[in-house]
Amino acid sequence: MPVEWAGWGPQLLLELDRTSATPLRSQVEHQLRVAIRAGRLAAGERLPSSRVLAAHLGLSRGLIQDCYAQLQAEGYLTAHTGSATRVAPMAAGKAARASGRHRPPAPKPLIADFSSGVPDLRLAPRQDWAWAIGQVCRTAPNVAFDYGPPNGDPRLREVLAAYLRRVRAADAYPNQVLICTGVAQGLGLVLRVLADRGHTRVAFEDPGAVRTVRDAARSARIDPVPVPVDEHGIDVAALARSRSRVAVVTPAHQWPTGVVMAPERRHELLAWAREHDGIVLEDDYDAEFRYDRDPVGALQGLAPDRVVSLGTVSKSLAPALRLGWAVLPPALFDDVTAAKSVADRGTSGIDQLALATLIESGRYDRHLRRMRAVYARRRAILSAHVPHVTGLAAGFHAIAHLPAGASEREVVAAARARGVGIYGMSDYRADGSCDPPQLVLGFGNTPDAAMEAGLRAIADLIGGR
Ligand SMILES: Cc1ncc(COP(=O)(O)O)c(C=O)c1O
Numbered sequence: 350m351p352v353e354w355a356g357w358g359p360q361l362l363l364e365l366d367r368t369s370a371t372p373l374r375s376q377v378e379h380q381l382r383v384a385i386r387a388g389r390l391a392a393g394e395r396l397p398s399s400r401v402l403a404a405h406l407g408l409s410r411g412l413i414q415d416c417y418a419q420l421q422a423e424g425y426l427t428a429h430t431g432s433a434t435r436v437a438p439m440a441a442g443k444a445a446r447a448s449g450r451h452r453p454p455a456p457k458p459l460i461a462d463f464s465s466g467v468p469d470l471r472l473a474p475r476q477d478w479a480w481a482i483g484q485v486c487r488t489a490p491n492v493a494f495d496y497g498p499p500n501g502d503p504r505l506r507e508v509l510a511a512y513l514r515r516v517r518a519a520d521a522y523p524n525q526v527l528i529c530t531g532v533a534q535g536l537g538l539v540l541r542v543l544a545d546r547g548h549t550r551v552a553f554e555d556p557g558a559v560r561t562v563r564d565a566a567r568s569a570r571i572d573p574v575p576v577p578v579d580e581h582g583i584d585v586a587a588l589a590r591s592r593s594r595v596a597v598v599t600p601a602h603q604w605p606t607g608v609v610m611a612p613e614r615r616h617e618l619l620a621w622a623r624e625h626d627g628i629v630l631e632d633d634y635d636a637e638f639r640y641d642r643d644p645v646g647a648l649q650g651l652a653p654d655r656v657v658s659l660g661t662v663s664k665s666l667a668p669a670l671r672l673g674w675a676v677l678p679p680a681l682f683d684d685v686t687a688a689k690s691v692a693d694r695g696t697s698g699i700d701q702l703a704l705a706t707l708i709e710s711g712r713y714d715r716h717l718r719r720m721r722a723v724y725a726r727r728r729a730i731l732s733a734h735v736p737h738v739t740g741l742a743a744g745f746h747a748i749a750h751l752p753a754g755a756s757e758r759e760v761v762a763a764a765r766a767r768g769v770g771i772y773g774m775s776d777y778r779a780d781g782s783c784d785p786p787q788l789v790l791g792f793g794n795t796p797d798a799a800m801e802a803g804l805r806a807i808a809d810l811i812g813g814r
Contacts, residue, residue, distance in 0.1 A: 378416045385425050385436055392438045461803025462770035465746040465791030473667040477712045481703035499690035501528025502701040508708050518646030520653040521676045528696050531673040535659045540569035542684040543595055550593035552576045554583050556777040558604055562597050575779035582610030585617040594627040600648050602635035605777045605789045607740015622655040629656045635744030637665045637717050654678045727792040734804035736812050745793035752812050757786035760810050769803040
């Protein structure tokens with residue numbers, strides 16, 4: 350019979366077979382040994398007192414005391430007079446090594462890491478989030494702690510719809526907004542529904558979020574097809590040739606080239622969607638951080654029946670919150686809601702209310718204003734140190750164009766040897782090509798001083814100043 354002890358001390362499932370010929374004392378000893386070796390009981394972890402464990406297992410206290418004494422003698426447990434019995438450090442260390450779960454030595458810290466896609470984690474709005482969660486816990490009715498509607502909390506859907514109409518010129522109303530755990534989930538759910546409806550291909554931008562889209566497509570059993578991007582956005586003629594009727598695009602700030610989709614290109618793309626009965630999945634990437642260009646509204650606002658707009662707080666607040674949304678054409682809404690319900694029965698209701706509270710209070714906008722100033726400063730640092738840089742109109746990454754003939758891989762490796770993490774565009778090309786040689790330099794989570802030090806350390810490699 351499995352017996353779990355709770356309360357004082359760690360929880361651990363012990364299975365005692367009272368019909369077995371093996372004595373109960375041996376069973377308890379053996380199971381504790383196995384738990385320690387497997388790391389289920391960690392070094393230093395406190396075991397329940399012999400009295401508590403004996404009561405939980407329905408055994409005599411003396412039997413448990415004998416087990417503990419035996420395991421102490423074998424070096425699995427330690428105990429000092431007057432203090433609790435604990436797992437011995439050596440025992441758990443041996444166990445972790447034996448199970449191969451120990452970590453390799455940490456790599457040497459970098460002077461600067463220009464990886465992309467993460468906002469400044471040092472400036473994550475901890476206090477605002479704690480305040481919003483506190484407000485919700487103090488004021489929300491009991492029913493807020495129940496399962497909520499799978500497509501999201503009605504209040505957040507209303508607040509977000511209003512926000513997206515105001516800030517992104519989206520044609521968004523609460524009955525079209527579905528709350529999900531980020532763009533990644535929204536994309537996966539929509540592709541699954543489209544696959545169920547007979548779509549067999551999904552076109553994606555090349556360069557682009559190659560891995561993300563390929564993974565989501567494969568999981569939905571739909572073929573990912575790369576379509577080139579030029580200086581105006583996705584090549585719509587090539588898209589038409591791809592024979593896909595679904596396209597994933599990043600019009601606000603193309604990931605990763607940084608191109609802002611030109612107005613004519615937007616109209617061409619929407620004409621393609623109408624002509625081919627197509628669906629555009631707009632990843633409204635980096636829309637929050639614009640610098641010296643006019644705001645560009647969401648594509649969804651121009652064709653709400655053809656465009657799914659996907660958004661996230663991963664860049665505006667923090668990726669760990671796992672909160673995002675999809676603004677859906679009415680024809681897709683119910684099926685995507687059903688898919689969301691199957692996936693997880695809905696996103697955390699308390700977190701949804703906290704986001705609604707943050708937006709309504711004005712703290713969300715205030716955080717964005719602060720962060721825009723931080724990223725604008727870093728953008729200036731990048732421009733000052735890197736000679737050929739593009740894609741800086743928005744967001745917190747840019748493209749450095751290496752001199753013709755330079756080897757992207759060699760530059761990346763040489764920078765790494767000097768303690769600077771830089772990343773090649775080849776990671777984002779469908780065929781992994783290094784031609785032309787380019788770097789994708791993220792500066793969201795790279796402090797100003799580290800940026801300056803890092804860029805100085807690799808100036809000669811990138812033809813810099
Ligand atoms: C192109 C692109 N869009 C959106 C996201 C955000 O995804 P999520 O909302 O799932 O965190 C990422 C994350 O790195 C991304 O690379």
